[in-house]
Amino acid sequence: EAGVTQSPTHLIKTRGQQATLRCSPISGHTSVYWYQQALGLGLQFLLWYDEGEERNRGNFPPRFSGRQFPNYSSELNVNALELEDSALYLCASSLLSDEQFFGPGTRLTVL
Amino acid sequence: GQQVMQIPQYQHVQEGEDFTTYCNSSTTLSNIQWYKQRPGGHPVFLIQLVKSGEVKKQKRLTFQFGEAKKNSSLHITATQTTDVGTYFCAGSSGSARQLTFGSGTQLTVLP
Numbered sequence: 454e455a456g457v458t459q460s461p462t463h464l465i466k467t468r469g470q471q472a473t474l475r476c477s478p479i480s481g482h483t484s485v486y487w488y489q490q491a492l493g494l495g496l497q498f499l500l501w502y503d504e505g506e507e508r509n510r511g512n513f514p515p516r517f518s519g520r521q522f523p524n525y526s527s528e529l530n531v532n533a534l535e536l537e538d539s540a541l542y543l544c545a546s547s548l549l550s551d552e553q554f555f556g557p558g559t560r561l562t563v564l
Numbered sequence: 565g566q567q568v569m570q571i572p573q574y575q576h577v578q579e580g581e582d583f584t585t586y587c588n589s590s591t592t593l594s595n596i597q598w599y600k601q602r603p604g605g606h607p608v609f610l611i612q613l614v615k616s617g618e619v620k621k622q623k624r625l626t627f628q629f630g631e632a633k634k635n636s637s638l639h640i641t642a643t644q645t646t647d648v649g650t651y652f653c654a655g656s657s658g659s660a661r662q663l664t665f666g667s668g669t670q671l672t673v674l675p
Contacts, residue, residue: 495667
């Protein structure tokens with residue numbers, strides 16, 4: 454069974470640009486979660502999508518947005534990038550058990 | 565909103581010593597999960613506890629869920645260098661499938 458995949462692995466942008474990160478959940482999983490993990494810190498919840506709908510969002514500004522497609526894959530968009538957006542962005546998927554399966558993450562660097 | 569606090573933030577132990585990390589929630593939890601993140605890796609699910617006072621064991625790891633379902637602990641007996649990583653607890657409340665992660669405990673095992 455293929456795990457959660459994320460692309461790209463690394464992304465380098467400059468301040469003010471936009472970044473798009475992608476996530477493919479485990480086959481059959483309908484929920485996708487996005488987290489931000491700044492260097493050496495914990496996981497900060499960003500967004501939760503389930504069955505194509507945004508179910509909840511964390512305490513992040515509106516320039517962090519996303520969507521979930523009919524095949525349950527998801528996209529995270531970050532507009533007007535700031536230096537402090539540099540972090541590892543983790544995507545996780547789950548079904549009904551609540552156990553979350555994480556992807557390898559996208560390392561975003563904002564210069 | 566729900567907050568999950570985890571202590572200690574860092575722990576250095578000699579190989580063979582025991583290790584414990586503690587997790588406390590501001591609200592009653594429906595379940596608590598534990599994840600391990602190796603350096604440079606992504607969080608990997610270890611276990612889920614659901615019942616009040618539940619104790620589960622995985623080889624040298626013992627997980628407990630408090631009677632009030634507001635706290636939990638992970639104890640590792642006779643640590644090994646393979647135990648190195650950051651251990652996160654994560655809880656959910658009610659019927660919510662969204663997890664709130666603790667800040668993690670970074671374990672270093674000295675050979």
